[in-house]
Amino acid sequence: MKSAYVIKRILYSIFVFAVVITLNFFIPRIGVDDPAERYYPPQGNMSQIEYEIIKQVTRQQYGFHVSTWQQYLNYLKGLSRGDLGTSFRPGSPAVIDLILERLPWTLVLSVSTMLIGLTIGVLFGVVAAVKRGRWQDTMLLNASTVMVALPSFFVALILSFYLGFELGVFPAYTDSTMVSSFTWTWESIARVAENAALPVMSMVVGSIISYAQGTRNAVIAVTNEDFVLTAKAKGLKQGTIRYKHILRNSMLPIVTSLGMSISGLIGGQVVIEQVFNWNGMGTLFLAANNSNDYPLMMGIMLLLSGFTIFAILVTDLVYVLLDPRVTVGDKR
């Protein structure tokens, strides 16, 4: 039963990915007859003939001279070779190279945010669940209502203002030589950590609170289960019940929520990277947007969506394979 479900789930993910690829191909083509027009909008001082020539060159260069259907096939063919297209930047670099250059820097931020947020968040959540209704719990509640309403970029600006400019504890925005002068030495790594401190801090506040809330609810849900009552009735120690019965079983939903939170984390990071001028995919994406570099934008979108699909798939499968309670299929 389970293996059938796993296969079904994988096939469904592939289907979703295929639809996302198709959307990615067609979104830049909305509203224009000729994609070359979108890629090179008419300039003010250009005569009709000049513009026609430029469009002709663009068509040739980016493969728009064939039918839309053929372009779509070429796009798919390119994707299967790992080719996300060619950027409009001078020198026509491959999109995949531009992304790979920035990817590690983005991951530095998102992975450390996730790790710190998860550790502290789970800790807070467990405390709040154990002390249900007391001040610890109330505090988490108040913090979460406030945090949901506070935009992360505002938090980032405040942090940059006080810790960066006023107190000078951390760099208020990213050192522009950080990337170019990076070597694998402790000094260099410490410099990255120093520059990453404020961006990570501004994202981690929100992520701590959302993980804490998730954990709290999961722990309380498990505490209400019958088997916890049974364990109490058997006379097991409070500590044993808490760690062996409650905590272990409440970790699964938390792992699953990780998969779902990735998409939000990456989306939110675009703004934070912009605030601190961090050299990641978010700023790359915004730069691509400002210069109408569609292949680059769509390449980043595709990568992020593919990543999310994969993360959701993995967490779903882990959940199904690990949790004995989940039975799949129509067993009634």
Add this chain to the structure above:
Amino acid sequence: MKRIKGMSLFVGRLWSHKQGKIGLIMVSVLILVAVFAPFIAPFNPYDVSERTTKGLAPSAKHWLGTTINTGQDIFSMLVYGTRVSLVVGVTSGVCIAIVGSILGVMAGYIGGFVDTLLMRIVDIMLVIPTLPLVIVLTNVLGRDFWIIILIFVALGWTGLARTIRSLVLVLKNSNYVKAAELAGASRWHIMIRHILPGTSHLVIMSTALSSAGIMVAEAGLSFLGLGDPTAISWGKMLADAQSGGALLFGAWWWILAPGLGIFLAVFSFMRLGIVMEEMANPRMKQTSGVYKLFRSLDSSYVEDVLNSMDDYQQIGVGRPLEKGGATHGTNLEA
């Protein structure tokens, strides 16, 4: 007439609730500020001739100081910024409620192909990161005020539709719907007259909550410089503050004012939404004190509904399983 009476009854109930009263007052103040912005604001931030000394700290004349680069009165900008935030937030919130409830009811009640199609769309929208998608769409479609609202609605209906669908799957099997079916009522009649009213509490609540969410999203978009370029909005004020050197010259008022504006607006709408859910969902009243708020912040209500659904395992494998589900055994201690 009946509608108006029901509406005033609803507001009255909100008013008699302590948290609801605070939310109502805050939202009404925001609306009044937005409507009467030209009368409240001491200066017209759009008027170039009314610009004064640059970079003034808060004083009796300029309550929140002036900007460093243009010398605009920040309090007046704040007051005018309420308009963009409220109009984008509330309009999108209302449209999302309409689109989401119609599609959710259709998916749940008609089922079959319509249901599959809509839920596949929801699944696909879930995996595409929202903010980048909004940015791409504003790039392709333009950054006009109404286009931005349209994009928010197009991307925002999925969550509500999914929730309403699960509620409809429960309502569908209730006796009064069965009775209507037996009496020969048409599908559309049942959907509009019998099912839709049953989801109204969710719809009203989600209007307030999604308005709040859209306000944050709009602020983020204008912060990135991708909102309507002609309007004064809180997000754009923050962006100008950053690029105009507010951080460098210690002009804290320029950062705090729009940030707190966003916070207050979002917070009051959220509070209203939470109280509405609490009023509509009597089960929440039984839990004491602060949990009411907590329970509404997470999606536990939605999960309750999901748990009671027949095809839970089709959508819900990734969700935390709670006890009482019909399709999975809870024999963990065995």
